[in-house]
Amino acid sequence: MKKNMRFVVVLLILAAFLVPQLFAGGSAEVSKEKKEINLWYWDQNADEVYKQLVTEYEAQNPGVSVKLTVIPWADYWTKLQVALPTGTGPDIFWLNHPNAVSYLPTGLVMNLEESAAKINFSNFNEIYYKPFMHNGSRYGVPIFFDSVILYYNKAMFDKAGLSYPDDSWTWNDFSNAAKKLTIKDGSTTVQYGAIVDPDMQSGASNFILQNGGKLYSDDRMELQIDNPEARETVQFMLDMIYKYGYAPKISEMREITKETMFQSGMVAMVTNHTGILKQFAEILGDDMGIAPMPKQKQRASIYHNLGYVAAAKTKNPKEVVDFLTFLASKRHSDVLSKVWAPCFTGGAGLFFDEYKWLDIDYIVDTVNYGYPLPVSGKNAGPVYTLLNNEMDKVFMQPTVGNSLASMQKVINAEINK
Amino acid sequence: MKIRKKHTDWLWAYLFIAPTVLGLYVFFLYPMVSSVFISFTRWNHLTQPVFLGLDNYKRLFQDPIILIELKNTLFFVVVSVPLTVGLSLIIANALNTKHLCMKGTFRTILFLPYVILPVITAQIFMIVFNSRYGLVNGILKIIGLPQPSWLSNPWLTRMVIVIVTLWACIGYYTIIILAGLQNISAQYYEACDIDGGSWWVKFRHITLPLATPQLFFCFILAIINSFKMFDYIFVFGKTNVIVRETIRTMAFGIYERGFTFLEMGYASAEAIIFSIIVLSVTIIQNIGQNKWVHYS
């Protein structure tokens, strides 16, 4: 009996403490006078940036309260899809190229053309807001961009007595260097010269374009990857893996992830996007070098950027447009440059100042030969996932064969679903 | 008198079950009904659903991938469930021994894996089974056995998933069964001792029959949980797309179709068929319980 009583008393005390909490958190704690703007994003690295920006904005606009919500990347789209159509979603949220294709035609995203003058799109290069356009109207404010470059490990190059990669490099130079940088210990490879990777952002598509190959048709409604230049490219990459062993097999690379392989000194060169510059620099420090990717028939580098879009059903359209204007301003760009390279023209300079000890010009140059992320004209999100899956499969065998042809068929079927 | 009592009995019963049953109907079964409606449409979350009639179901029955998923799901059920419940029974029985020291410690240690978030568990075992520097291959190297690339082979990956599921769930089922074993009166065992019975006799004729209510629960739950097997396919399949397509289960297929490929209608159709299968298996078990479950 006594045990029971004690138990009940403990329960009551807990209840007395917790129950008020339940009801405290019930509804919005914002006083009714303030207009609330909800901003959703998926990368915690932006927390500090937004905290500062929001503090400044709220100080200048006392009638507005901006609420920040960071959502795990893996579930961002799930949550968005559930919340947005019901009107309980964000007022402003991050969008990327593939999902822009799916979201813009739905009427759930606010058309920014009427506010275009206020937001001042002229501060951005057209290539950054074009992917966020639909039927000639602009829907998104560009945030930050990344392009693909070649990262390499200076220490390994020094050890092998090789000169560093530069903008004169061709595929031949790349391959030769990889050969000299591959170190074997018996039958295991202890150090790989390079990573060649099917990824459609930071891997294969860059090489295919460098060889003059085609990915999508001009209207992006059809994948046309089964062309001789692409086949040649893929075979070149496959040979590096299977014939010569300068690069790890796909499974091995995915088990460890290519970032980890580069960071832990297992591989001398890797093509990756610039968003990861900060992390690589933190780990490798002075050993890290950057260079443009090797050219073949031309230079090519895939770029990608995110955009702020607004919910069409927002309760506070005027305030949202005003905040978007702030997000398109130089001030936003300056604060953002602490973490990423902003799309705001000239804004990237501040970001790159951090990395003056690297050959930063190479990154800035990529704008001149940048190609957008290979995104289809319809059903882009699922197609992009499938594209990466199919390319993975292509890379799992030593010869190209018909794999690009079958890949083309599968993707085109998915586009037209 | 008796008749009135019966009706008051019924009233009590309905009152007692009301919160739970109503709650489950409102928050689980009603949404399920919505799912049934969606399964007759094409819907990608963002636009309005488009009515398709039975098209999704027709497609389901002709889709070869669905068959693969069904086979894989059944594989995991048939292999995981007996292993998990059987091993838990043995461990629970071991924990129930008289005069065993460190019982509490063992119970705690066995429980630990259950506490860890699945995403972390998957992460850890990715490292453990890593072909180059994983713990398992490291040990195999020392012994001199070949070190396979675990996650590049469908059958090996299946094994890994079974092992990881075992590791994570054993604690749960062991505790459940143990609670049941502890309810078995020691008088029975003492009587058996007097009659000179061996440990096998005790196990077979006292422990096993009297633990059947809990075992039944474990079987039902284990079967339902292994039908729903999805997290691990997702994580362990990331390494090798071809392996993932070979070992994919229905639960994984439903998730992928609905949320990665935005075909909620088709995914819902698969989910409905899936639920029907699981329900049938459960009903069969429920009927069968009369044959082997002993209640006091």
Place this chain on the structure above:
Amino acid sequence: MKKPSIATTVNFTFLLIIATLALIPFFWIVVSSFKTYKETVQIPVVFFPASFRNFDNYKELFGRLNFLVYYKNNIINTLGITIPQLLLSSLAAYAFARIDFPGKSIIFVSLLLALMIPMQMILLPRYKLILQMGLFDSYLGIIIPSIPSVTTTFYMRQQILSLPKSLDESAFLDGAGHFRIFWSILLPLCHSALLATGIMCLVFSWNDFLWPLIVINSTEKYTLSIAVANLQGQHLTKDNLLLTAAVVVSIPMIVVFIISQRYFIEGIALSGIKE
């Protein structure tokens, strides 16, 4: 009596092996929580960190990433779900186990249906329900749909079914109604079971991820599992933080379990029948 029998020794050795296997991965997590990010991405794998006094990861989690708030949220949600669930499910279990009422079997089987549909399929309808109830972005929005549980009801039903009916009958003859029989007689005998299922419910709601993610929009109401998921970035995950988070998230549950060990009744539990 004092010398351990063969059976005991065999059992002990067996348990020792199993326990070691169970413990190894956990050992890895704890050790890793003292590593720097650089140490976690090393290949060949660094087993022991350079310094066991490196609490940076913990500092980061509780400092910058505000884990204390999420702890509070978890406690609110978990207790808010578990205690009502145990009470209401046992009540229902009693009715299913002891009273014969029309529709019993059908209702019971229909409950099992609730276990079978994958959660992702019912997210949106449930979310709309919560919106209509005005519970969106609130603790109650997480708690209320999670209280009814098939597993707990089912388990307690099994437990009550295994208690002899003679207990009921003697109480009934003494003039007790159904609630009295349930509360004063049968429930106390289910201590172990209540504890076992209570802990399971505790862990399940402590780790629950998808539903809280969908319901909650305010970061200050996030649960620990959401905070952990946020550590996994789009391109890169700081593994050292992730594994430290694993430790931080698991510890309360382990502590609860250890404390509850005292209440697991050893040996004979059934002593209700006075012959």
